[in-house]
Amino acid sequence: MIIIMKKEATEDQVTKVYFKIKNLGLTAQISKGEERSIVGVIGDLRKVDKESFKMLPGVEKIISILKPYKLASREFKPHDTVIDVKGVKIGGNEIVVMAGPCAIENEEILLDAAKKVKAAGAKILRGSAYKPRTSPYAFQGLGEEGLKIMKKVGKKTGLVTETEVMDVRNVELVSNYVDIVRIGTRNMQNFDLLKEVGKIKNPIILKRGMSATIEELLMSAEYIMSEGNHNVILCERGIRTFETSTRNTLDLSAIPVLKELSHLPVIVDPSHSSGKRNLVLPMSRAAIAAGADGLIIEVHPKPEEALCDGPQQILPDQFSKLMKELNQIAKAIGRKI
């Protein structure tokens, strides 16, 4: 941390800043310029309230140098984290595709979808039993009944399973039924939920909040990791902007930025940001070309009868064709799918 003093700051004010630093057990280093003094602070500042320095008389500005996250940072762990779920490796050279319906509706549909996405090359089956809906009057998901279906279909098809958890009280339940647990965009800063999933063993897909910065996403990963669960998969899913022709704006630059700052795997959800089927395909291709480690795509055998988000769910045939294109793009950048 660097503390920049005002032009008119007195000797006495600089001294006070100096002693506040010392009292926190940190090292201070004063450098006097012609115009103003600058105080460098050395030590682990993650637990220090930087704001409190802003209020000291004579202080103009506080500048953080150290990143506020540690466990999630590439500085802390230079090599890519590769998460192994029943043999499926996420974060390695091979790109992993997760696919399935938005919501778990019944066993028949889920099994149908599962078989088809597996045939096309998907390794992980997605589907929600708990649905965060803007309206209290909308379909809220099947709950535990849905979890049971997911487990059954996972067994039948041999696919790894994943689903969302929204309520701290369901974390254990969900973790018993599925392989991978997902934190949705609206819960990225539900800190109690983050702590709770930090205590289970399942890998966690952490979706970026729709108006969260990349730094905040990494801080939320840090919450989970600081509780002991280091298997976090970061997921870009679109951010809220002024543009109204798409539901959200998929921020693909987040992929290389996250890869530079963190060692965690990064996947992309092209379905929710677009809200439209004909955007899912080009954005899936673009995500792979930008360096994503995986995709999570909504596929439904009969989207026009889906209980939610029909327009963004693609057909199994479209998915199958897409997988072939993705395969070519993966090759172009030296990866495989």
Next chain:
Amino acid sequence: MIIIMKKEATEDQVTKVYFKIKNLGLTAQISKGEERSIVGVIGDLRKVDKESFKMLPGVEKIISILKPYKLASREFKPHDTVIDVKGVKIGGNEIVVMAGPCAIENEEILLDAAKKVKAAGAKILRGSAYKPRTSPYAFQGLGEEGLKIMKKVGKKTGLVTETEVMDVRNVELVSNYVDIVRIGTRNMQNFDLLKEVGKIKNPIILKRGMSATIEELLMSAEYIMSEGNHNVILCERGIRTFETSTRNTLDLSAIPVLKELSHLPVIVDPSHSSGKRNLVLPMSRAAIAAGADGLIIEVHPKPEEALCDGPQQILPDQFSKLMKELNQIAKAIGRKI
């Protein structure tokens, strides 16, 4: 709802749309223009998945006319809701000011702050026992210990009390200790939490999510109200924009917009959006001038020693002076404080 068919839509496609509407128990009304057909849908559409119509062949666009919230709407209840908490009325002609420290730190500080804000005219004491912090390493609040202090200080001073709840498992606990329960900005779409506070009797302050639209705020109020708790106080606290000179952009236009769409009281938090003490004063004045029913302001006797958010907490003397100015502004628009 209005369904606009494509120019090239066939007779048959229009008929299919017609029957889908009928099958949902709704009334359809087809109007054939020279260029295209338009189908009007009549009936309660809140529980219908509008998205599913988008996928029918020949459909170009779906337009909702009905607002997606009901209980929260002014159409449903034309007169302003006035919430009475131990004699303090929120939403009436009198403007209500809530004040106190960001976090409950100990009894001494809270009592000191409480006495001073009461003397200046505040009716409600604010303070958090549970703190949502971006970093897992930051001070997370005193928990139940803090709730006890709040209750004690409330009793001693006769002030109405309020505090935040973050975890569904703490809703009952919190509701027993304080008068008003607050849902923070990061939890505005924590739907399980909304349902839970919908079951208690305490009035709820619902803070707007920092990237939530006004419609989404009202939908979240609807979640609480649909569980039975109609005492919801809406709170504008700043939205996330590209501007970096303030922490968030306080959206004061939200006040007249909310007042038009809803009967619920609207208050403003000028402390969190600005992040700076010298912005709290002008924005408090502006909020009252724009028609807010109340304010929730952070006041701390010694902000430079505060355990969090020091720079945005104002001093009791500043608060006292502010209250006098607010009083004048309230008079200018025919209200009192």
Next chain:
Amino acid sequence: MIIIMKKEATEDQVTKVYFKIKNLGLTAQISKGEERSIVGVIGDLRKVDKESFKMLPGVEKIISILKPYKLASREFKPHDTVIDVKGVKIGGNEIVVMAGPCAIENEEILLDAAKKVKAAGAKILRGSAYKPRTSPYAFQGLGEEGLKIMKKVGKKTGLVTETEVMDVRNVELVSNYVDIVRIGTRNMQNFDLLKEVGKIKNPIILKRGMSATIEELLMSAEYIMSEGNHNVILCERGIRTFETSTRNTLDLSAIPVLKELSHLPVIVDPSHSSGKRNLVLPMSRAAIAAGADGLIIEVHPKPEEALCDGPQQILPDQFSKLMKELNQIAKAIGRKI
């Protein structure tokens, strides 16, 4: 400017940074911490390309301390600029209201509006002869014909006049017809236009770009001032955000922020951001309460017949009532109108 070197930066890399600074005629000051070196740079950096330092090997980050604008800054000129236009003072204790129709349509309407806003207390008549329209097919304004009408009506009523200029080729023309020249939101970074109005004598209203930061607004003021015209009036008019219930989000926090950073007068346009008549009134009141030096409001005697922006233009009667309320609010904060 402070240059933060990487942890792993070599002695040699620090030396290279040092000499690059020296070669630019600036002073460098190296401070070696336990973890990393920091290089302070002293001198006038406004003409230095800071980006070029980012690319030197071993450099992690560049931090600017000096503000990039000078003439517009309060550091440069501590006292408020008060602009006197024919005896009307903008930026002093008295709040100035500018009012009139969106576009100049004909002499009759403009004169009618002018008389009415003058009677209510407005000092300056607004009206556009050149209209920036999103569509090439929309009414584009009367051009020079409109300027003539504005001049005539100004003379008849004794009101100070103002209008927008969009095209560098019209700057001289416009400056001859009206007293105050306005740069619209879409031209805030039309740098050639800024330079051109920097050469005339008329005071300039500089509207904030709808997605410009406060710093960029001040940089645009700097463009005008660096050409010799120091009479710049900054105007907040709403920024583009994700919220769709208002056309733009009026950023009233910009007022105190601008007042702190700059000595220039700050006015607010409550008409364009809201797009709706019933928002203009509360937002006008709020702007004054937040410390604005003036308002620019659209008033039209028959908004339902206006050639543009009818819904946001208020009626003369509403304006008259508003002026009385504003007067009360001005008093509450120790100013007059």
Next chain:
Amino acid sequence: MIIIMKKEATEDQVTKVYFKIKNLGLTAQISKGEERSIVGVIGDLRKVDKESFKMLPGVEKIISILKPYKLASREFKPHDTVIDVKGVKIGGNEIVVMAGPCAIENEEILLDAAKKVKAAGAKILRGSAYKPRTSPYAFQGLGEEGLKIMKKVGKKTGLVTETEVMDVRNVELVSNYVDIVRIGTRNMQNFDLLKEVGKIKNPIILKRGMSATIEELLMSAEYIMSEGNHNVILCERGIRTFETSTRNTLDLSAIPVLKELSHLPVIVDPSHSSGKRNLVLPMSRAAIAAGADGLIIEVHPKPEEALCDGPQQILPDQFSKLMKELNQIAKAIGRKI
């Protein structure tokens, strides 16, 4: 256009709406629902001020069905526009890459860059003689001198040339020196400039405003086209969002959206949004995978000595390697480069 009347609208109010439509020479069609009436309007509404209907008593809402642009729309011209500049075809199956330094600095550097990008496969040489800079103190470009250099280098290398025009007074000059004329992001709604470049013959690259919606971009294209110049190349270059880790957020979804709405070619500028060299490469790959017809990339032989934007300019070697990858990705989606 559809006019939705309020629930409580009277027969008389509906009739007034009806006659206002008739008087504009349009056809009205009233449809009475159980709850409310809806009035459909048929005819060319592009020149009608829709806002004026909003103010009629009894009107709740106006809904546009027709797109506000015509010449730019795919409805108007179903087949892709392919622009031929000296044999280089933009908008066809072949992807076109434009490359070169940010600014034209001198003949030596430009020629060096030109030869290298040509060798790597670029068809068009980019470079600015006029630079829109946030600061009046920054390097503003070489002006006409730069245009001369560009022309010379174009001749020597046989590359098609392109450069930016900022000032209406320079349009003719610029059009004489280079092949393709570029409108920068800050001038996307400089309507006088759009009209002026609409009168020349050179193809125009129209960059999306950094906070412009896709519809506004198409409206700006319409401005150019309505003056007679139909050779418009749309360019996505990043939009302004809350995210601060990149300079702007590259909105790649804009590519498929624009392709659906318009017949014009769409290219992407990956250099300006990222502001960082290591983001240019993945975002270039992603743009091609998402369906872009071309790229405009900043390449500089010595970025560390560049007069502007050094950190975002890539090296000729990096560009050469990138072109090979792009070639593979183009093949994967059935195109070539």
